[in-house]
Each structure stands twice: as structure tokens, then as C-alpha cells.
Amino acid sequence: MNRSNSFNHKKSIFFSIVTLIMISVTSCTSQEVTLNPSDVSGPDGVSSDSNSGYPEQNTENTPTENDENKAQSTDSDLLVDITMEGGSGKAYIQSPVKVTGSGDDLMAELIWSSPNYDYMIVDGIRYDNENQSGSSTFTIPVNSLKEPLSVIADTLAMGTPHEIEYTISWGEVHSDMSGTAGKTTNNTDDSNKNTTKISKNTNASTGNGKASGRSSMPGPDHIGKYDKTGELKLDYAGQFTVSSYGEYRLISIAGSGDCLLIPEGSEVPKDIPDDLIVLKQPLDKTYLVSSSAMDLICECGALDMLKYSGTKAGDWYIEAAKEAMNEGNLLYAGKYRAPDYELILSGGCNLAIENTMIYHNPEVKEKLEELGIPVLVETSSYEEHPLGRLEWIKLYGILFGTEEKAGEYYEKQLKMLEPIMNMENTGVSTAFFHITANGLVNVRKPGDYISTMIELAGGEYVPGAPDEENRSGSEDSAGSSSDSSAVSSMNMQPEDFYASAYNADILIYNSTITGEIHSISELVKKNALFKDFKAVKEGRVYCTKPELFQKTTGIADFMKDLNNIFTGNDTELIYLTKLD
Numbered sequence: 001m002n003r004s005n006s007f008n009h010k011k012s013i014f015f016s017i018v019t020l021i022m023i024s025v026t027s028c029t030s031q032e033v034t035l036n037p038s039d040v041s042g043p044d045g046v047s048s049d050s051n052s053g054y055p056e057q058n059t060e061n062t063p064t065e066n067d068e069n070k071a072q073s074t075d076s077d078l079l080v081d082i083t084m085e086g087g088s089g090k091a092y093i094q095s096p097v098k099v100t101g102s103g104d105d106l107m108a109e110l111i112w113s114s115p116n117y118d119y120m121i122v123d124g125i126r127y128d129n130e131n132q133s134g135s136s137t138f139t140i141p142v143n144s145l146k147e148p149l150s151v152i153a154d155t156l157a158m159g160t161p162h163e164i165e166y167t168i169s170w171g172e173v174h175s176d177m178s179g180t181a182g183k184t185t186n187n188t189d190d191s192n193k194n195t196t197k198i199s200k201n202t203n204a205s206t207g208n209g210k211a212s213g214r215s216s217m218p219g220p221d222h223i224g225k226y227d228k229t230g231e232l233k234l235d236y237a238g239q240f241t242v243s244s245y246g247e248y249r250l251i252s253i254a255g256s257g258d259c260l261l262i263p264e265g266s267e268v269p270k271d272i273p274d275d276l277i278v279l280k281q282p283l284d285k286t287y288l289v290s291s292s293a294m295d296l297i298c299e300c301g302a303l304d305m306l307k308y309s310g311t312k313a314g315d316w317y318i319e320a321a322k323e324a325m326n327e328g329n330l331l332y333a334g335k336y337r338a339p340d341y342e343l344i345l346s347g348g349c350n351l352a353i354e355n356t357m358i359y360h361n362p363e364v365k366e367k368l369e370e371l372g373i374p375v376l377v378e379t380s381s382y383e384e385h386p387l388g389r390l391e392w393i394k395l396y397g398i399l400f401g402t403e404e405k406a407g408e409y410y411e412k413q414l415k416m417l418e419p420i421m422n423m424e425n426t427g428v429s430t431a432f433f434h435i436t437a438n439g440l441v442n443v444r445k446p447g448d449y450i451s452t453m454i455e456l457a458g459g460e461y462v463p464g465a466p467d468e469e470n471r472s473g474s475e476d477s478a479g480s481s482s483d484s485s486a487v488s489s490m491n492m493q494p495e496d497f498y499a500s501a502y503n504a505d506i507l508i509y510n511s512t513i514t515g516e517i518h519s520i521s522e523l524v525k526k527n528a529l530f531k532d533f534k535a536v537k538e539g540r541v542y543c544t545k546p547e548l549f550q551k552t553t554g555i556a557d558f559m560k561d562l563n564n565i566f567t568g569n570d571t572e573l574i575y576l577t578k579l580d
Contacts, residue, residue, distance in 0.1 A: 080108075080145060081171030087164045090493050091116070091155070094135075096174060099142060106145075112136040113493075116157040122149070145170040219243025219250040223260070224271035232398070235414070237391035239379045242398055249398060251279075256377040261399065277374050283351045283399055287344050289336045290355035290378050294321050295552045296393040299409050302400035308333035308344050317547030337361045341371065349373050351399075355381070386449045386456070386555050387414070393553070413556045417456075420563050426458040428566040431501040431535075434510040435526045441497040442513070444489050453555070457562035463492070463500035498529045506565060507535040508576070509543040516543050520579050540565075541579045548575045 079096035091114040098109045110120070117136035120127050131137040142149065149168040154161050221228050223245050232242035243250045248269070249261040259277040262268055268278055282305070288294060289310035297303060298320045306324075312332050313325035324330035331347075334340045336357050344352075352375045358365050365375050380392045390413060397406025432450055433443045443463060444450040451461040492500075501507075507530075509517055517523055520541050524530045535541055542565060548554060557574045564570055570578055 079174040081174075083169045083171065084166055085169075086166035090495050091157070093166075093168070095171075099145075099173075106142040107139055108142045110138045110140060112153075114155070114157065116155050117153050118156055118161070119154050121152040121154075121163075145173065219245075219252060219258075223248070223250060223273070223276075224269055226269065232394060234391060234394070236385045236387040237383060237394075238385075238388060239382050240392070240395055242395065250276075251376075251395065251398070253377065254379055254382070256379055259374070259376060277376070279351060279374055279376075279399070281401060285348050285350045287333055287339070287349050287352040287373070289339075289358070290353050291316075291550055292355065292380060292389075292552050293353055293378055293392070293396065294318050295550060295554070296390075296406075297396050297400070299553050300393050300397045300400070300406035301402045302396060304329070305400045306330055307347060308349060310335050310339070317550045337364060339364065339368070341367065344373065345371055351376065353378060355379075380552075384447065384449065384452070386453045386559070387417070389449065389552055390555050409553070413553065416556045417559060420458070420559055421456050423458050423563070425455075425460065426566040428459045428506060429462050429504045430454050430459045430506040430508060430562075430566075431462050431497075431504045432508045432510060433497070433501075434512070434514050436491060437514065439494065439527065440491040441494055442489055442491050442510075443497065448489065453559050454562060457559045458566050459506070459562060462504050463497065494527050494529055498532075502529075502532060503534050505535060505538075505540060507533065507541045509541070509579075511544045511546050512549050516546060516577075517579065518543070518577075523579070539580070542570075542573075542576045543579055545575050545577060551575070 078099045080099050082093065082095045082097050084092055091112060094111045094113065097111075099106055100109075101107050112135050115131075115134055115136055117138075118129050120138045120140065122140045127138045127140055129136045130139065140151070148170075151166050151168060152163050153166060154163045156162075219228055219231065219241060226245040226248065228243055228245055230244040232244075234241070238254075240251065240253045243252070247263050247266055251259040251261060253259075257275070257277055259279050260269075260272060262278060262280045264281045268280070272278075284305050285307040286305055287308035287310070288297070288306050291311050294311075294316070295318055297306065298318060303320055303324060307330065309321070309325060309330050309332055311321075313322050316322040316325070321330065325332065331343065333344050336354055337360065339352075350373070352368050352373050354365065354375055354377050356377060356379060358375070358377060365377075368375050378392065378395075380389045383389045383392075391410060393406045393410050394403070397403040431443065432454065433441050436442050444461075446461060454461045507523075509523065511517070517526075520530075520536055520539070523541065524536070530536050548558060554575055558576075561573045561576045564573065565576065565578075570576075
């Protein structure tokens with residue numbers, strides 16, 4: 001090869017390399033990177049990571065190029081988040097929206113919250129309502145998921161036909177329909193992304209609310225060569241069981257896995273299943289991330305078994321926990337999504353107790369386990385009966401060797417509550433709610449543990465079971481909102497809440513998410529509709545104290561508070577404040 005040919009050959013190679021680099025850079029820059037939302041703290045410093053049954057707040061997602069390509073290249077059904085502008089905001093299109101088709105032939109199914117829309121106009125073409133017996137439904141063509149879509153919808157709600165212009169903006173695309181259905185346009189609370197659904201295994205209840213059966217998760221008859229010798233008696237809890245195999249205990253938690261508890265000084269059996277989580281007592285260097293467990297652990301006398309906390313000292317309402325951190329006996333080791341691995345590993349951490357928020361960041365759980373730290377995911381927030389949550393104190397007593405003290409505390413609380421639960425219903429109707437940042441009314445669903453406590457304490461919970469057209473989204477700490485039995489609360493339009501609760505005898509404002517309110521006038525400032533509520537006119541409005549949802553053992557006192565306000569004795573309240 002002569003010098004000229006050699007130069008041309010090298011030149012060709014050089015340009016080939018440059019071309020490959022440019023293609024690589026172009027490909028990389030076209031991918032959108034989605035960051036995890038930053039930590040969100042409540043108004044009083046309470047992190048939204050706490051397992052209070054409320055979701056963490058998430059930023060709104062916009063469609064990426066990958067989302068657009070996904071929608072344009074598949075014939076499978078997709079779900080696409082939407083937001084809407086236009087109209088009064090009272091009626092809305094449910095989100096996410098189902099999109100079908102491929103290429104340029106995408107069709108979107110729009111389901112309204114109202115049955116009053118008779119036609120829609122898209123690109124000058126009229127589309128008639130397809131559902132004459134329920135929520136107005138339309139199937140329309142979609143040209144692009146990148147560009148907002150302007151539509152006109154005709155409503156009959158005002159007596160005469162009235163055309164209203166709306167703009168639909170497309171958001172995140174979901175290729176898997178499970179785990180996303182149930183959200184709606186106006187709901188900003190979204191706890192369904194990247195979560196693992198925990199199925200409920202609660203007991204059936206008798207007329208007085210007490211569990212009539214045992215958990216559906218009993219331990220097997222044998223573990224290796226060890227025969228089952230007993231099982232922990234549970235009255236209300238349905239999310240865990242504890243079975244005995246001689247000196248060993250098998251702890252089974254619904255959707256979380258099985259743990260084999262090894263007594264101090266005993267050997268780990270060699271013939272146990274590989275998937276068992278092995279917990280060796282004493283568990284005296286525990287990293288507690290689930291804030292709802294702290295109160296139970298303190299009351300069963302096991303605070304000294306905790307070495308690390310996922311909550312800062314200033315964010316605790318539990319004085320014993322705050323004091324332990326201020327004295328240096330309990331160290332802050334980071335939130336669930338960002339633990340201080342070096343700190344907890346160097347300190348010999350031998351157990352991490354997480355709540356279901358860990359499923360938002362499964363890589364953290366995997367990393368802890370990789371470092372040899374067993375992870376127990378507690379699911380107490382899935383207990384349907386309020387006393388089911390309280391009964392988790394038995395589990396912590398077993399874990400930390402204070403079983404007798406835990407049992408005594410539980411029985412004492414039960415004895416305190418039985419007279420209240422056996423009282424006749426007072427007939428006092430009560431609404432429990434808060435106003436979200438975007439002006440919606442968040443209420444607990446019928447059957448949720450808060451609404452159940454209201455009924456057990458002698459009240460009648462309102463609003464009742466919601467119609468689909470009145471729903472504005474639901475939330476779940478870890479599960480899918482497509483399963484209505486798994487959600488604990490929902491958002492409503494203010495007008496819908498007014499229609500169902502304006503005549504309620506008592507209003508209770510939930511301070512957990514948006515903070516306390518200190519007067520009735522402050523409530524009316526949030527929405528002028530409240531001035532016409534019966535409870536507002538009669539001065540029967542209350543607000544929860546922010547420590548309520550950290551004080552799991554306060555269930556008995558809270559139910560006493562409820563019973564007191566139902567019977568007109570509201571002078572000595574613990575977790576409620578009467579508003580003037």
C-alpha cells in the first residue's frame with residue numbers, strides 16, 4: 001500500500017469513528033432521564049415517607065419520546081395520563097385514558113365523570129355519546145401524544161345544551177394496564193408508580209367488628225424436620241401470623257414474605273427453605289424506617305433495640321423517640337430511599353423494618369439484603385379493622401423479646417375500648433376530610449380504618465359509598481388503585497362533597513397532609529361552600545392533632561375522643577381540637 005492509499009485508508013477509518021460517536025451522542029441525548037421526586041415533608045416536618053396510609057407527593061409527568069414511540073408502534077392497549085384545562089372543573093375526563101391502535105391510527109376512549117355530555121367535536125367532526133346509561137363516553141382519534149388536543153364538549157347539565165372548550169394534555173404512557181387504572185384528571189396524588197401490590201388478607205368480621213376468623217396465612221405443618229407446635233392467637237390482625245416450631249418462630253406477613261426467628265444462642269436450622277428471611281435475636285441494632293411502628297415498639301418496651309431511625313429527631317411526635325435521638329442513643333440513618341449504608345453497616349445493623357414505601361425503590365431493599373441486613377416490610381396499614389393495627393404490638397413484642405409486656409398493653413387497650421364498641425349508635429353523622437393543594441376534598445373511603453373507628457365509636461360516617469362519576473381519584477400507600485378494596489381514600493370535587501356532607505352533624509379536618517387549621521373561618525377561606533354546612537353553622541367542627549398518625553397506640557384514646565364529641569362531651573379531648 002503506497003503512502004496516498006495509506007492516508008486515504010486512515011482518513012476513512014477516522015470519519016467512520018467520528019460518525020459512530022455522533023450517532024451515539026445523538027442517541028443518548030434523545031433519551032429523557034426521569035429523576036426520583038425529592039423528599040417531601042409535611043407542614044409540620046412530618047415526612048410523607050411515613051406509613052400513615054397516605055401517598056407521597058409526585059411531580060406531574062410529561063410524555064417522553066419513548067412514550068410517543070411506544071404508543072405509535074404497538075397494537076396493545078395503553079393507558080396515558082392526562083390533564084385538562086377549561087370549564088368549571090366540576091366535570092372532568094377520567095385519567096388515565098385508554099389508547100388503542102398503532103401508527104397514525106390511535107383512538108382514545110374518553111370517559112367523563114358526568115352522564116350529561118351528549119356529543120364532542122374534535123377537528124370539526126362530531127362524536128356522539130356511546131353510553132346512554134352512565135358516564136358519557138366517547139372514542140376519538142388522536143394524531144399525536146406530544147401535542148395538546150383541543151376539543152368541544154356539549155353538556156346538558158345546565159338545562160339547555162351548552163358547548164364548552166377543553167384542552168387535553170397528554171402525560172405518562174403506561175404499557176401495563178394493571179396498577180394504573182382508577183386515577184383521574186384532577187388527582188395529583190399518585191402512589192401507584194413503581195410499587196408492588198400487597199393483597200389483603202383480612203379476617204371476616206362479626207356484627208361488633210371483631211374478627212371472627214383467623215388469618216388466611218397460617219404457617220405450614222412442617223419446616224424441614226421441625227413440626228408446628230402452635231400459633232399466635234390474633235383477634236383482629238389479618239396481615240401477619242406467627243407460628244411456633246419448637247423454639248423457632250415463623251413470622252408470615254402478607255405480601256412481604258416469611259421470616260424465621262432464631263432465639264439468642266440457638267443455631268440456624270440447616271434444612272429450612274432458601275427463601276426464608278433469617279432473623280437472629282437479639283435484634284438490638286435495628287434500623288426503623290416505618291414511623292408507624294415506633295409507638296408500638298416504645299409501648300412494648302423495646303426502644304433500646306433500635307439503633308437507627310429513618311425519621312429525624314425534629315419530625316417525631318413521640319417524645320421517647322425524640323429524646324433517644326437527642327441523647328445519641330438512636331441515630332438518623334436516612335430515609336427509606338436513601339439510607340446511610342456506611343453508617344448502618346459499620347454499626348452492625350441486624351434488621352431493617354420498612355413500610356411498603358420501600359417498593360418505590362426496590363433497589364434499596366436489594367442493597368440492604370446484599371449487605372447481609374434482613375428486611376422486614378410491615379403492612380399494618382392494610383389492616384381493615386383499627387384494632388388490627390394495634391395488634392401488631394404483639395409482633396414487635398415477639399421480635400424484640402418483650403412478648404409479655406406487649407400482650408398486657410394490648411389487652412389493657414382492648415378492655416378500655418370494649419364499652420365504647422358495645423354502645424348503641426348515636427346517629428351522629430360525621431365527615432372526615434382535608435382540602436388538597438389543588439382544592440379537591442380528600443375523604444376516607446367507607447370501610448377504611450378511620451371511617452370504621454367513627455362507626456365503632458357510635459357515629460355514622462359520611463359520605464357513603466361513592467358513585468364512579470363522583471370519584472376524582474384514589475390513593476394507596478403501596479397497592480394498585482385498580483383494586484377498589486385496596487385504596488383508603490379518594491378525592492372529590494367540592495360540589496360533590498357538599499352534596500353528600502353539607503348536612504353532616506360533625507366535620508373533622510385531617511391535619512396530616514396539609515397541616516392544621518385553627519378556626520372555622522380558616523376552613524371557609526379554603527372554600528366558601530363550607531359556610532353553608534350544617535356543622536359549620538352549629539359550630540361542630542374539629543381538627544385532628546398532627547401526632548395522631550404517629551401514635552398507633554392512640555387508637556383507643558381517639559375512639560374515646562370520637563365518642564365524646566358524638567355525645568356532646570368535648571371538653572377533654574386528646575387528639576381532636578374544637579374549632580371556633
